[in-house]
Amino acid sequence: MTKPIIPAEEFAERRARAVDAARARGLDGLLVASRGGGTLDRxxxxxxxxxxxTxxxxxxxxxxxxxxxxxxFLVLPVxxxxxxxIDVPDDGRIRLADGKVSYSDxxxxxxxxxxxxxxxxxxxxxxxxGDVLTFTMLNKLKAALPDLTLVPADDVLTKLRSIKSPGEIALLRRASQVGSRMIEAMMAAAEPGASHGDVVAAGLNHLVPAGGILYNSFMASGRGGDPSRLAKSNFPTWGSEKRLEKGDWIRLGISGAVDGYVFDLARAKAVGPVSARQVELFEAAIACxxxxxxxxxxxxTAHDLGAAGLGKQTALGFKIDGVFSAMGHGIGLGWDDPWLARGVTTPILPNMVLSVERTITQDGYLGDFEESILVTPDGYELITDAPRRFW
Structure with a gap:
């Protein structure tokens, strides 16, 4: 069956009709916002x-x-x-013995x-x-409670969540082990003739029985100097119809959760025999x-870590021109503080769990690598355990 395609002209017509409707109402324009994802969300x-x-x-x-x-919403008075x-019934996991749970439409x-x-x-x-509230919801809440004063307080939980308890560390270890096995399965499936979808399916065959859920799979493949071989897709990220060929490189950056706790790691490899130029990019990402x-x-501090990794990248002769200017971030029940970037003065403390990552591109080649670690009193411990090199 041929894949349906909506012509570009139809999208232009839709935009024109929207502009006409706005003009008819005396508006100067429209701000159109969307909320994507939803697999894990916030x-x-x-x-x-x-x-x-929920x-x-x-x-x-x-x-x-x-x-x-x-x-x-949790109402937490002092x-x-x-x-x-809550908007769905309790499945027995709520832990709120000192409070009340109200289920409602x-x-x-x-x-x-x-x-x-x-x-x-x-x-x-x-x-x-507050970033999960829509404009409409916030206005309705203000209308219902006109004398309520809301002030931003994200930093209260940001600070608490950055240091992990022993139980959280155990859950993060398990999640990273599941993620490591998943990426191994994906790398094994990344052979000539496979599509990006085939590669993700191989990983899901491990992740789903393990009770995990995929959040995203950043994927790209290509061949240095040949733009026609570059394959990637935004929606879904594994949606490219190109199939892998000998001589390609492929990068896999996966994240998901097991029991709510996040795994986040990345690897790259050659499809078929590896070339010296591919190895140069692969090794540069690892070196960072x-x-x-x-x-x-x-x-x-987070600055020290970010500066060390980014400094290594420039010392190796690779420009810092990607869309992500940090060397990583904390992980837990999501993407936590601190961000490992220049200028961030947050101290790196024992029992933080960090994902350290770098993608490097040059001349159509790409290297990608990410590990998750537990900060210890005198250093760190890897909690991802997938092979580092697939060549």
Whole structure:
């Protein structure tokens, strides 16, 4: 069956009709926003505090029928019992013995009532996770509670979540081991004739039985000096129809979660015999990671790690011109602090778990490498254990 294709002209016609409608209403223009993904989304803060995750996908509010689907709110007063507002039934995992759990189709309205019950209707309340609220939801909350003052407070949980407990470290080890086995399966499947989809499917055959979920798989393949061989896709990231050929390189950067805790790693290899130029790029990415990890010591900051890795890249003769200017980040129930970038003064402390990553490109070649590590009192310990080199 031939894949349907919408012609470019149709998209232009749609935009023209939207502009006409805006003009007819006296508007100067439109701001069109979307929310993508949803496989994991932004669940970390409530899960961190209550062990609750809503699996319901985001849908717009339908007045009189539901509100704030895919959203969860925890009302956490300083001098009263907490209340958790959820949009799907508890599956038995919620941990909130000292508080109340309210399941509702009208999550937003019930959150406003919970704030009233907590005596916070006229309070000054810190808002954690404000980036997950839509403009409409926030305005409805303000209308229901006109005397409530909300102030940004993301840093409260950012700081707490950056240092992992022994239980969290155990979960992150398990997640990284599952991710390591997944990427091994994907690398084994990356042979001549395979598509990017075939490669991801091989990894999912391990990930899904292990109870994990894929968040994304950054994929690209190509051949130095031959732009026609470059293969990548945004939606889905494994959607390219090109098949691998001998002489190509391929990079795999995968992330997902097991029991909510994230794995994040990357590898690259040659398809068929490896060339010296491919090895140069592959090894450069590894060298940048090694330089970053070498900067971990008591008293080090996120700046020190970022500067060490990026400095190694420039010393090797590769420009820093990618879309990601950090050498990595914390991981836990998502992408945590700190970001390993120049100028970030956050200290690197024991029991942080970091993913250290670098992608390097030049002349149509690409090297990609990422490891996850546990910071220890005198250094670090790898928690990813996939082979480093596939050549």
């Amino acid at each position: 669940y970390a803060d409530v899960l961190y505090l209550t062990n609750f995750y 699996h319901f996908p985001f849908i717009p509010d339908f007045e009189g029928n539901w509100s704030a689907r895919a959203h969860t 001098d009263a019992a907490p209340e958790l507002l 009208f999550v937003l309205e019930d959150t406003a009532e919970a704030l009233k019950r907590a005596g916070l209707a006229r309070g000054r309340v810190g808002l954690v996770g 990671i090694e330089a970053t990890l070498g900067a971990i010591r008591p008293g080090a």
